[in-house]
Amino acid sequence: xxxxxxxxxxxxxxxxxxxxxxxxxxxxxxxxxxxxxxxxxxxxxxxxxxxxxxxxxxxxxxxxxxxxxxxxxxxxxxxxxxxxxxxxxxxxxxxxxxxxxxxxxxxxxxxxxxxxxxxxxxxxxxxxxxxxxxxxxxxxxxxxxxxxxxxxxxxxxxxxxxxxxxxxxxxxxxxxxxxxxxxxxxxxxxxxxxxxxxxxxxxxxxxxxxxxxxxxxxxxxxxxxxxxxxxxxxxxxxxxxxxxxxxxxxxxxxxxxxxxxxxxxxxxxxxxxxxxxxxxxxxxxxxxxxxxxxxxxxxxxxxxxxxxxxxxxxxxxxxxxxxxxxxxxxxxxxxxxxxxxxxxxxxxxxxxxxxxxxxxxxxxx
Ligand code: AHG
Ligand code: MN
Ligand code: MN
Numbered sequence: 001x002x003x004x005x006x007x008x009x010x011x012x013x014x015x016x017x018x019x020x021x022x023x024x025x026x027x028x029x030x031x032x033x034x035x036x037x038x039x040x041x042x043x044x045x046x047x048x049x050x051x052x053x054x055x056x057x058x059x060x061x062x063x064x065x066x067x068x069x070x071x072x073x074x075x076x077x078x079x080x081x082x083x084x085x086x087x088x089x090x091x092x093x094x095x096x097x098x099x100x101x102x103x104x105x106x107x108x109x110x111x112x113x114x115x116x117x118x119x120x121x122x123x124x125x126x127x128x129x130x131x132x133x134x135x136x137x138x139x140x141x142x143x144x145x146x147x148x149x150x151x152x153x154x155x156x157x158x159x160x161x162x163x164x165x166x167x168x169x170x171x172x173x174x175x176x177x178x179x180x181x182x183x184x185x186x187x188x189x190x191x192x193x194x195x196x197x198x199x200x201x202x203x204x205x206x207x208x209x210x211x212x213x214x215x216x217x218x219x220x221x222x223x224x225x226x227x228x229x230x231x232x233x234x235x236x237x238x239x240x241x242x243x244x245x246x247x248x249x250x251x252x253x254x255x256x257x258x259x260x261x262x263x264x265x266x267x268x269x270x271x272x273x274x275x276x277x278x279x280x281x282x283x284x285x286x287x288x289x290x291x292x293x294x295x296x297x298x299x300x301x302x303x304x305x306x307x308x309x310x311x312x313x314x315x316x317x318x319x320x321x322x323x324x325x326x327x328x329x330x331x332x333x334x335x336x337x338x339x340x341x342x343x344x345x346x347x348x349x350x351x352x353x354x355x356x357x358x359x360x361x362x363x364x365x
Pocket of ligand 3: 076099121122123124125126
């Protein structure tokens with residue numbers, strides 16, 4: 001049997017760097033540090049109960065909530081530590097921010113500081129960890145403001161509040177049947193599979209693209225009573241299937257690990273929605289802008305799909321806070337554009353209390 005020649009992540013990054021002849025290599029080194037953190041997390045996840053890493057932290061349950069007020073799992077904490085430990089010493093970072101840290105993380109004084117900022121969700125879908133379902137890590141790389149680079153000062157929240165369009169790179173690692181790293185450095189999307197024998201991410205999916213059309217959608221339907229009218233309309237139309245206004249049957253999926261849903265959509269298309277809803281007025285959406293919506297948005301758009309709030313392109317949103325939540329719709333272009341159209345022409349749905357405007361009669365003829 002002949003073995004197949006495959007590129008490693010390192011080789012891929014070197015190839016990509018040829019587009020920027022003046023690049024120092026710092027950026028590549030940073031991505032490799034992130035990949036190392038992901039490999040470490042993959043090992044922890046794989047050992048599961050054997051090493052006692054499942055469940056909540058040993059501390060009092062009352063204190064094991066993160067800044068979002070969500071339950072923090074032991075592996076959330078461990079994964080966060082891998083990210084900070086593996087990336088802080090390289091000299092490439094001005095600072096970091098994470099779902100699991102209330103405030104920006106400062107590179108210790110004893111270490112060199114650099115020109116990039118790393119923003120991450122160390123473990124996405126962590127409610128799935130105890131039931132052995134795919135989880136992942138999501139990351140985004142930003143350039144630090146010039147004045148931060150020049151002064152070497154501590155980073156503050158405002159430094160991170162950059163629109164997604166300014167991301168230099170974004171990616172995720174997926175801890176599923178295989179461990180994968182999916183990455184964009186602004187030149188398409190490439191997928192790498194961890195070869196457990198070599199401990200190397202090998203390029204297995206050189207050009208990931210999201211098909212423009214789909215018949216598969218993902219949404220947590222238990223929230224349907226809180227959805228806004230355009231979302232209700234879209235889902236109703238999908239559910240109506242062949243005999244409804246869409247004239248085709250749709251399939252539905254919900255893993256509750258957004259990172260795994262993003263991967264499915266990158267592999268075979270689909271649309272994912274965690275839209276803004278009326279469930280809790282203090283939370284304009286469930287997912288976080290800086291380390292969930294923006295990196296996934298960049299990946300999806302680099303793969304030819306679309307990411308949106310429903311009202312505007314995700315990557316155009318000006319962040320207002322580090323842990324800001326936002327409504328998120330992403331996936332196959334034609335479906336996301338349709339959902340945006342439904343948001344743009346909501347007049348007919350404005351007065352839902354008026355029985356004359358019962359949705360069904362409005363759009364089903
Ligand atoms: P995290 O584990 O980082 O808090 O994120 C979980 C997110 C996302 O991955 C998933 O799509 C969503 O929460 C699941 O929400 P429901 O619990 O409403 O299904
Ligand atoms: Mn998450
Ligand atoms: Mn998380």
